[in-house]
Amino acid sequence: MKTKIAMIQMDIAFGDPSANRNAAEAKIKEAADQGSTLILLPELWTTGYDLTRLGEIAEDLEGPTHQLLKKLARDNRVTIAGSIAERDKESFYNTMVAYNEHGERVLNYRKVHLFRLMDEEKYLESGDTQGNFHLHNIPLAGAICYDIRFPEWMRTEMLDGARGLLVVAEWPKPRVDHWRSLLISRAIENQCFVMACNRSGSDPNNTFGGHSLIIDPWGTIVAEGGLGEEIVYGDVDFSEVEAIRKQIPIFQDRRPDLYQ
Numbered sequence: 001m002k003t004k005i006a007m008i009q010m011d012i013a014f015g016d017p018s019a020n021r022n023a024a025e026a027k028i029k030e031a032a033d034q035g036s037t038l039i040l041l042p043e044l045w046t047t048g049y050d051l052t053r054l055g056e057i058a059e060d061l062e063g064p065t066h067q068l069l070k071k072l073a074r075d076n077r078v079t080i081a082g083s084i085a086e087r088d089k090e091s092f093y094n095t096m097v098a099y100n101e102h103g104e105r106v107l108n109y110r111k112v113h114l115f116r117l118m119d120e121e122k123y124l125e126s127g128d129t130q131g132n133f134h135l136h137n138i139p140l141a142g143a144i145c146y147d148i149r150f151p152e153w154m155r156t157e158m159l160d161g162a163r164g165l166l167v168v169a170e171w172p173k174p175r176v177d178h179w180r181s182l183l184i185s186r187a188i189e190n191q192c193f194v195m196a197c198n199r200s201g202s203d204p205n206n207t208f209g210g211h212s213l214i215i216d217p218w219g220t221i222v223a224e225g226g227l228g229e230e231i232v233y234g235d236v237d238f239s240e241v242e243a244i245r246k247q248i249p250i251f252q253d254r255r256p257d258l259y260q
């Protein structure tokens, strides 16, 4: 059975959650009208990297963005995922959430690897738990941007049987070749679908690379965006994962007695 995935490769208004919510709402409705089951938004899609203003613009997990996602997921019978600047008491996190078609939050993953090149470690705390959840009965794992440079972490998440890796990002344009190569590698080595949503446009410090990707467990590109704003669609059949894992049984052949 095919599952339609939509990745909302949007530009992000710097530090303006209300403008970004309005833009995303229209795009989520459009993707849902196209029959999508899973809709991905980029990393920090309500605020961008306006980290010095997190005190004003980050929200707790019951904040207005979460209320909107809950409602849009329920009303349109879709699962929606993306990362949002989270405030938890005095601390801030880059947190990927997913809301299922009942409006339930099924994922709450705090970015584990903070990216120094964008000063994340100065303003954010890192997470320390995995981001596994189910889309209907399909086990998936979440990751945020820089996390994909850590194959050991991605493998840790995949050891629970995940068949797909969802990635949300604000990946800069000068390193878009790394983005593509790293994502293709994560798909091949974990024999899983990779569904990766990047932003487009620029902020005061960076221009971002777009090129949202859906990659199958053989490493073949199913769908790829360009540089600008668009919704990238692809149909995936998660049963392909099982067939490939039978053909080349890397999860069986691993040697955890020699490495983790």
Ligand SMILES: O=C(O)CCC(=O)C(=O)O
Binding pocket: 115, 118, 144, 145, 146, 147, 149, 170, 171, 172, 175, 178
């Ligand atoms: O690793 C990279 O080159 C980009 C990472 C990044 O932009 C991020 O984690 O926000």
